[in-house]
Amino acid sequence: NAGVTQTPKFQVLKTGQSMTLQCAQDMNHNSMYWYRQDPGMGLRLIYYSASEGTTDKGEVPNGYNVSRLNKREFSLRLESAAPSQTSVYFCASRRGGERVQPQHFGDGTRLSIL
Amino acid sequence: RKEVEQDPGPFNVPEGATVAFNCTYSNSASQSFFWYRQDCRKEPKLLMSVYSSGNEDGRFTAQLNRASQYISLLIRDSKLSDSATYLCVVNPVDSNYQLIWGAGTKLIIKP
Numbered sequence: 415n416a417g418v419t420q421t422p423k424f425q426v427l428k429t430g431q432s433m434t435l436q437c438a439q440d441m442n443h444n445s446m447y448w449y450r451q452d453p454g455m456g457l458r459l460i461y462y463s464a465s466e467g468t469t470d471k472g473e474v475p476n477g478y479n480v481s482r483l484n485k486r487e488f489s490l491r492l493e494s495a496a497p498s499q500t501s502v503y504f505c506a507s508r509r510g511g512e513r514v515q516p517q518h519f520g521d522g523t524r525l526s527i528l
Numbered sequence: 529r530k531e532v533e534q535d536p537g538p539f540n541v542p543e544g545a546t547v548a549f550n551c552t553y554s555n556s557a558s559q560s561f562f563w564y565r566q567d568c569r570k571e572p573k574l575l576m577s578v579y580s581s582g583n584e585d586g587r588f589t590a591q592l593n594r595a596s597q598y599i600s601l602l603i604r605d606s607k608l609s610d611s612a613t614y615l616c617v618v619n620p621v622d623s624n625y626q627l628i629w630g631a632g633t634k635l636i637i638k639p
Contacts, residue, residue: 445625451569454536456615456631464625472626502569510625516562516617517627519571 416440420505420520427495427527435490435523437505444510446488447472447517448480450501457504463488464510495527531555532618537634541606548602549633551616560619561599563590565612566632572615575601603635611637 418439427433439446444465449457449472459472463482477499479491488507492499502524506517533552541547553561561578576583578590578599589602603610616630 449629454631456532456629457572458629459626462625470625504571508625516564516574516577519573522569522571 418505418507418518418520420503420523422523423521424524425526427492427525429496429527431495432491432493433495434492435503435505435525436487437489437520438487439505439507439518440486441507441509441518442485443507443518444485445508446482447506447508448478448488448490449504449506450474450499451504451522452501460490460503497527499525500527501525531620531628532616532630534614534616534630534633536631537636539633539635540638541635542638543606543608545606546602546604547606547635548600549614549635550598550600551630551633552596552598553616553618553628554597555618555620556594556597557621558618559621561590561592562617562619562627563588563599563601564615564617566615567612575614606637608637608639611635 421436447462448460461480463469466485481489505520508517509515563575564572565575566572582591587604591600613632613634615632618628
């Protein structure tokens, strides 16, 4: 009963390094999402994928890229990490296309950029 | 005006009391609404969907007021374990995929 699985759970990077956050869901959901959450702020959408093969920018896409590898997996890449990208990153999935369906979240990745 | 607004709190409430908080939204055509709970920067977890007629789940009652564009969450007989941040979420009518998140209301239940 895994639901949404994110890896890694914690990561420390130096400015300029790159890394990829992994997300996988086993609920056969169509839509997947990447959010960041900073202290005192709500979730902000970085990118989302409405269905396999499509990706779209959210509210704060600059500095990030995504890949919807297949229906299960949706990765988030930081090409050149900056201190402003220090945050908690959440991946979520949703059955998709049906407005009444909620999102289900992974445990989050705590990322620090030094 | 933010699309979804919540009083950040914190609401300090004695155990056993009833507490209610609201969330306002700006898009009058919004269709779907949810309350999530988040503990200490862990992942948000769905608390309940909000239906037009209002709905109840145990000690929790959610209401939708379309005329005034807000949803509410009422918690009866509050428990220490109810201490968390409550996030209001709205699905705007012009998006089948994106949800708009409030910043959350922090609730602290005191013994």
